Amino acid sequence: MYVTIGEVFSQTVRKFPRKEALVDIRRELRYTYEQWETKVNRLANAFIAAGVKKGDRVSTVLFNTSELATAFFACAKIGAIFNPINFRLKEKEIAYILEDAAPKVVLFEKAVEPHITSIHEAFPHISFWYIDEDVPTYATNYYERVKQASATSPRIDVSENDIYAIMYTSGTTGRPKGVMHRHRDMIEQSLICNSVMRIRETDRGLVCAPMFHCAELHCCFLPRVHAGATNVILHHFDPKQVLRVIEQEKITFLFAAPTMWNMILQERLEDYDLSSLHVGLYGAAPMAPVLVKECKERLGIDLIQAYGMTEMGPAVTFLLEDEQLTKAGSAGRACLNHEIRIVKPKEDGPSDPDDVLPPGQVGEIIMKGPCMMAGYYNREEATAKAMYKGWYHSGDLGYMDEEGYLYVADRVDDMIISGGENVYPREVEDVLYEHKGVLDVAVLGEPDEKWGEKVVAFVVKKDPHLTAEELEQFCKNSDRLAPYKRLRTYYFVEALPRNASGKIQKFLLREQVKKAAQS
DSSP: OOOOOOHHHHHHHHHSSSEEEEETTTTEEEEHHHHHHHHHHHHHHHHHHHHHHTTEEEEEESSHHHHHHHHHHHHHHTTEEEEEOOOTTHHHHHHHHHHHHHHEEEEEOGGGGGHHHHHGGTOOOOOEEOSSSHHHHHOOEHHHHHSSOOOSSSOOOOOSSSSEEEEEEESSSSOOEEEEHHHHHHHHHHHHHHHHTTTOTTOEEEOOOTTTTTTIIIIIIIIHHTTTTTEEEEOOOHHHHHHHHHHHHOEEEEEOHHHHHHHHSOOGGGGSSOTOOOOOEESSSSOOHHHHHHHHHHHHEEEEEEEEEGGOEEEEEEGGGGGGTTTOOOBEEEEETTTEEEEEOSSSOOOOOOOOOOTOOOOEEEEEEETSSSSETHHHHHHHTTGGGGGGEEEEEEOOOSOOOOOEEEEGOOOOOEETTTEEEHHHHHHTSTTEEEEEEEEEEETTTTTTEEEEEEESSSSOOOOOOHHHHHHHHHHTOOGGGOSSSSOOOOOOOBBBBOOOHHHHHHHHHHHHOOO
């Protein structure tokens, strides 16, 4: 029988009982693996006492907390399906997921209490557990529930093929879909990440990206537990606090989305001792080559890039430390036991996995491997389309070079067709990022009577005196932008809308453009 997530935790406890396992910075808590196991067992038994059975869902609407980390393994031990919900969602969005997932228990905290308070009456069958003081009248005290429960390990028969979690997609284009993953999928993912990043029990990883997202949870948090390393949890990302904690806790490993690395680079790095930090992982969105170079030069760390999506666990490719500059712009090569193809996109249905394009030609990126989802929860039609002929159809555009390195151009939906020519926003964004006055940027197409679409950019300034004329001249001087790819309009904004994984929500920018055109 293949090992499950709950068994991975128990194995690590047996190997490293008195080693520091979990540090919660906000609550000033420190647990050894042995102490943490007691918390996990009590919570697992508290779930059972509340009527949670194998296959039932347990949802969390939490920032990064030790309670979320404990619930992750408590659910795994009893075969309950873990459902971490994005804490940034609004009331109706949370209600949609609760309606779809139908959990028995929901854990939530003070930061999201107003949203839960406004919708709880619609879910009388759900038991709401509160992890802070001043418990709302409709909720129950998390700690009282846990305190009353047994600390003995529950004995539930859990299989490697059982569904371990339902993780809802970030919804950059519409209603989120619940991605179902099995225990075995995530053990495979953990082993792959451990082999690539060479995590050891002496490592100390900082959890500052959202734990409800699979990039942090599956590529970093779980692999560190698997290896017997330490997880240090920050409630939420704050660049100054990240730097302080790296220094104070001697952090060796950090995952951050490119926008988070960019924010870290804006701080006075010389004020902190960052010598313990050796490895930085980035993913969830592309990073401009200029930012990769700045991270390596100013932080003195080895960078690794992961590319993937929730449906695949998420990591599908890795670009290793020694490839960051020689293969700048690439997402790397397929990770162990995974296969990637570039196929000709279809307008009237899923792309055919056998319609493979030659190296250098842009098409849809499709993939398969042992970490692929079991399907979308309650969405059979969407599952059949996404997993056509056993391949996950990503909706991303890209190409492979002669050596098998993947280059991600853009989303199919984001490609701009201007005057009959294809323009990939990322290549324009990479050029703009090289301008020292640009902090953040998003490029998209705007409807145009003459060209069909014109290329426009939403720009966040680093230099307040930056002008559209200066950027236009910069683009003209670039040898990487053909005239048809150059920008026609610049919109200067305070910030770009991003989801919790760091991906720009371009559909919100399109809505801004549409409203501006109508006014």
